[in-house]
Amino acid sequence: MTKTSFLCLCDILRPYLTRENTRFRSTFPVEVRVGVCLWRLATNLEFRSISHLFGVGISTACTITQHIVTAINRVMRPLERWKLPQVAGAIDGTHIGIIAPAEDPADYYNRKHFYSVILQAVVDHRMQFWDINVGWPGKVHDARVLANSSLYRRGENGTLFPGWIERLNNVDVPVHILGDAAYPLLPWLLKPYPVGRGLTEAQTHFNFRLSQGRMTVEWAFGRLKGRWRCLLKRCDVHISFVNQIISACCILHNYCEIANEEWEDEDIVDDVDDLVDPEIGHQAICGQIRDALCEYLAQ
Numbered sequence: 001m002t003k004t005s006f007l008c009l010c011d012i013l014r015p016y017l018t019r020e021n022t023r024f025r026s027t028f029p030v031e032v033r034v035g036v037c038l039w040r041l042a043t044n045l046e047f048r049s050i051s052h053l054f055g056v057g058i059s060t061a062c063t064i065t066q067h068i069v070t071a072i073n074r075v076m077r078p079l080e081r082w083k084l085p086q087v088a089g090a091i092d093g094t095h096i097g098i099i100a101p102a103e104d105p106a107d108y109y110n111r112k113h114f115y116s117v118i119l120q121a122v123v124d125h126r127m128q129f130w131d132i133n134v135g136w137p138g139k140v141h142d143a144r145v146l147a148n149s150s151l152y153r154r155g156e157n158g159t160l161f162p163g164w165i166e167r168l169n170n171v172d173v174p175v176h177i178l179g180d181a182a183y184p185l186l187p188w189l190l191k192p193y194p195v196g197r198g199l200t201e202a203q204t205h206f207n208f209r210l211s212q213g214r215m216t217v218e219w220a221f222g223r224l225k226g227r228w229r230c231l232l233k234r235c236d237v238h239i240s241f242v243n244q245i246i247s248a249c250c251i252l253h254n255y256c257e258i259a260n261e262e263w264e265d266e267d268i269v270d271d272v273d274d275l276v277d278p279e280i281g282h283q284a285i286c287g288q289i290r291d292a293l294c295e296y297l298a299q
């Protein structure tokens, strides 16, 4: 690790490490503490040797290491950036306009009255795509696209996310993604409370926070289409090649985001699917998870 990366790491951890109420208070500078921990993790040296190198007691070196490891897990897991517990991404679908295909054109004619295929995407907190599913005809409902995707199969068989659990209001909250009303409520996919049934103040607040989190995927679509305008109006290639174009543009989008490239903002097309998933027959546990998060955010 270069000195720059090391100092940057210290700055990231510093607010947590210098907080008054942390369990372990240390008089050693943050740089020494982080140094002890990294040295231990990188070399696997005995604490006796590390103690000599850094001029700290043996048991202190051990405690410091535990504490820094905890801090890294608390502060630096990507999940922490959402300002909502346990969120790993936001999902949505968007229509990509195409020329009416010769085969089954009616299937591609969407509710907004143009021919399209659907891009389903999950983005992370940096607005980069980490899962995409392209090519379903525009008429298909978002929930059905999801149900057919490998994302769904991995979500259901428990291989999508690590098993990190956070206990909130006596409920085990798993890692999950955020979706809109069109999606089903699942242990790994949370959506707003249905409006129209009369929401409590806490539920309204939860819905607001969730929609804020979901903006990341809307913004990502806006940037994607703003940068790669063949996706904005109509993708004028044969239907057999459309999926490749879309997927390449998503990859280029991530490439540009990593490189901090600029983009021209596009008015975000309102892709809200009119069909709302009725939330009938979801497992009770999903409701409990959402309620626990709702209560947690209201505190």
Ligand SMILES: *[C@@H]1O[C@H](CO)[C@@H](O)[C@H](O)[C@H]1NC(C)=O
Pocket (backbone or CB within 6 Å): 147, 148, 149
């Ligand atoms: C997904 O859709 C395809 C094509 O309609 C179908 O052959 C396949 O069985 C579906 N898979 C799942 C998991 O629903």
Ligand SMILES: *[C@@H]1O[C@H](CO)[C@@H](O)[C@H](O)[C@H]1NC(C)=O
Pocket (backbone or CB within 6 Å): 150, 153, 154, 157, 159
């Ligand atoms: C889970 O589902 C994915 C996608 O279908 C599959 O590749 C993977 O092998 C499955 N894993 C288990 C443990 O079932």
